[in-house]
Amino acid sequence: MANAAVGIDLGGSHVLATIVDGDGNIVAREGQDIVDHDFEVVVKQIGESVDALLSQTKEKIAGIGLGSPGNIDVATGTVRYSPNFGWHDVPLGERLRERLKSPVFVGNDARCATLGEYTHGTGRGTANFVLLTLGTGIGGGIVAEGMLILGSQGGAGEIGHHQIRATDGFICGCGKVGCFEAQASGTGLIRHALALAPSFPRSTLVSAKPEKLGSKPIRKAAEAGDQHGLAAWTRYLDDLARGVANIIAFVNPEMIALGGGVASAGDFMLSGLRPRVEELTTMVPRGHTKLVVASLGNDAGAIGAATMARRGGLTTAG
Numbered sequence: 226m227a228n229a230a231v232g233i234d235l236g237g238s239h240v241l242a243t244i245v246d247g248d249g250n251i252v253a254r255e256g257q258d259i260v261d262h263d264f265e266v267v268v269k270q271i272g273e274s275v276d277a278l279l280s281q282t283k284e285k286i287a288g289i290g291l292g293s294p295g296n297i298d299v300a301t302g303t304v305r306y307s308p309n310f311g312w313h314d315v316p317l318g319e320r321l322r323e324r325l326k327s328p329v330f331v332g333n334d335a336r337c338a339t340l341g342e343y344t345h346g347t348g349r350g351t352a353n354f355v356l357l358t359l360g361t362g363i364g365g366g367i368v369a370e371g372m373l374i375l376g377s378q379g380g381a382g383e384i385g386h387h388q389i390r391a392t393d394g395f396i397c398g399c400g401k402v403g404c405f406e407a408q409a410s411g412t413g414l415i416r417h418a419l420a421l422a423p424s425f426p427r428s429t430l431v432s433a434k435p436e437k438l439g440s441k442p443i444r445k446a447a448e449a450g451d452q453h454g455l456a457a458w459t460r461y462l463d464d465l466a467r468g469v470a471n472i473i474a475f476v477n478p479e480m481i482a483l484g485g486g487v488a489s490a491g492d493f494m495l496s497g498l499r500p501r502v503e504e505l506t507t508m509v510p511r512g513h514t515k516l517v518v519a520s521l522g523n524d525a526g527a528i529g530a531a532t533m534a535r536r537g538g539l540t541t542a543g
């Protein structure tokens with residue numbers, strides 16, 4: 226198992242620590258649910274997960290990479306801010322290097338997932354690639370000319386917060402109106418269904434308790450031909466297409482891979498999305514950006530974090 230590295234995906238409710246071999250296969254995994262967002266408690270949980278993981282192997286590990294939500298100073302691994310954890314300027318990289326006595330690289334979780342899909346998933350073989358993860362929010366990342374783009378402050382790829390309906394959209398978690406994420410994440414699909422509820426007074430699609438509402442039943446209802454579900458899905462696709470077409474105009478990628486829960490709809494989503502995107506693609510040649518479903522699922526972040534550790538950074542070409 227040459228060239229194995231540890232890849233950690235830190236989420237708001239779970240930490241997943243993995244050993245990833247040089248081919249991008251996860252060969253061991255350990256995890257813990259996160260119940261307390263206190264920085265020291267989270268560092269302790271990450272440390273315990275990595276200890277448990279490394280006790281399973283005698284292989285030499287090339288390094289440790291961790292993807293965290295938030296804006297990260299990749300040079301030091303300091304999390305400048307993370308709304309998910311309520312952190313400001315916490316020295317995550319430094320504390321983990323002390324705790325694990327090993328080189329530790331920290332990057333944004335969505336950028337790590339992009340690197341994972343690009344190096345070992347559906348983006349392999351492309352040079353211009355974008356990942357969009359349609360979950361609670363929209364995570365993303367851009368690879369241009371073979372390089373993952375981080376920008377001057379690590380903020381490049383925050384695709385979820387470009388506004389696509391600034392005057393008639395939903396309020397985003399970031400405070401702006403009509404962000405791509407507010408409209409076209411899994412949560413966005415729920416918002417569309419809720420907004421359309423008065424038009425379907427007998428529909429039971431959004432009658433679950435608010436905390437139990439998920440995007441999956443709405444997507445499934447649309448697939449089954451339910452009128453309320455289809456109306457929400459149509460609006461959802463219109464908004465998803467706006468953002469995707471904007472990305473095509475910004476970076477003209479060969480491929481945009483869609484991950485996250487909503488992308489489980491597969492061809493049902495892609496067949497509706499493609500013609501809408503075509504229609505909105507104007508100054509870039511149409512029909513050249515492949516729209517596909519991402520292949521690594523929830524493992525993309527951990528695999529990309531391991532790649533980051535192996536490369537010695539997020540942008541370093543492998």
Ligand SMILES: [Zn+2]
Pocket residue numbers: 385386387397398399400401404406407
């Ligand atoms: Zn926003």
